[in-house]
Amino acid sequence: MSIAQRLARPEILALPPIDIAGAPVPGTIRLDANENPYPALVQGQSALNRYPEPQPADLARRMADLYGVDAQNLWVSRGSDDAIDLLMRAFCTAGRDTVGIVEPTFAAYAQFAQIQGAKVAATRLGADFTFDADEVLRFAQTEQPKILFLCTPNNPTGTRIADAAVERLARALPDTLVVADEAYGEFDEAPSLAPLAASIANLVVLRTLSKAYGLAGARIGCAIAAPDIIGLLAKVSPPYPLPEPSIRAALDALGPERMSAHADRIRLILAERARVATALADVAEIRSIREGGNFLFLEVADPEALAKRLAAAAVRVRFRPNAAPGGVRITIGLPAENAALLAVFGVTDGDRPSRRAEIVRDTKETRIVLAVDLDRPEPRRIDSGIAFYDHMLDQVAAHGGFSLTLACSGDLGIDQHHSIEDVAIALGQALKEALGDKRGIGRFGFAMPMDETSAEVLIDLSGRPFAKFDGGFDSETVGGLPTQMVPHIFRSIADSLGAAIHVRVTGDNDHHKVEACFKAFGRALRQGLAIDGASGALPSTKGML
Ligand SMILES: *Cc1c(COP(=O)(O)O)cnc(C)c1O
16 A cells, blocks of 8 residues: 555545646647636736646756656645645644654644644754654654654754654654655755655655745745655645746746856855854853754843844844743844844944845846855856856956856857847946945056057946947957957946946957956956955056066
């Protein structure tokens, strides 16, 4: 007998599937769903007059790929909260079945259990919030829960449960669905249990796009489990649970070329987590600090007093008195937000304005994510799809002394023009945004010789776009980059950055000339970007020798 047949509510097993109009088939006339035939009066969202796919096939495939399982093992849900609720409704008979939890943990497990009318049996993490698998096993053998929820890393304590412990519990409790909630899995080095959920019948893994992928507002998560469990979730799910704009947004955000941008953000959040934890280490009113996921869990001496100071500073955190008397869960935010939090604890964090900007630019022709961080030289990872252009942009960032990451997928087969131009526009926008209100103050210039070539770039970060290019090229392309695009690149940057950029280049070798323009541009930018730092940070003339 399959796990679903053994454990599910009998009345759910007996229920026929919901009778809904299926996914649209191209070329068919849709008169089956009582939709309005007229497109929605919403710009860019005209397809909203139609019901979405009951399960979005493309997104299910993408998420299955992301988590290393087959699409048949995955149910896309309205956030993983929804998956928790679906599991309760599919497996727990009101008044009879029990749900097991290990406190302190995510409140939704007990909440949804109670809504379903299931009993809640709880054990607690051990001293120092450690997870004791023997104790949890004893607890589950006594209580015989239909579903046992394990959250790893645990919200709010950050406790990580070893994979082997989860596997052991699942194998030792064949009549219990063991659910591993990996909402914060991306912030943890431990490998996901997802592949195991495809092979252990009573193991279910929950994942979400809300935390690591920045899509809390789209409400997309999933359950990963044996196909018969997935089939049951489909049965108890409302029809068409996922809004079309959310499906689109998730597919866009999870584009394979965007994964490195996600990884960069996760690294930034983890670095901030470590920095904030270190900064709080010596604060007397804090008794303990734990790190987990994208948050910290503190125990403070006087939560009421802290609450007042936080309110005065308009900083919101979560007090968790049930987890520990002075328990506070604090989400890691942007550096400036974290600085505001630290200030509440009396820790001055320096005046660290965040001079990082990230531009997402999707058009019919190109899909771009470009990030700059003016206060650090690394990472530089540039993929425009045009190798020589990558090299030139790398020169700009290297000589400019700033971090630049770029992923661009464009229709290079038809014309490189769009990719080249759109990347230049995005770079200008990112620099402008990162400079914030510090722009509009300076004029900078840099001249450099390169063998027989000399290039001079003058920049005025005035807010007024103007581009002048003095020079020409004999070759049509250099390294695959059309030379006629070179002046165009500087014009695009000038327009979107809001700067006057004057380039003058002379020489015999077109390769040298192109390269010298970009290098000199980077050097001129370096001066502009360093304006609020130590004036000694201006580059020496050494770089041009
Ligand atoms: C945030 C969170 C969720 C819910 O995520 P959604 O996908 O946004 O519903 C699930 N489990 C835990 C432990 C969480 O912290």
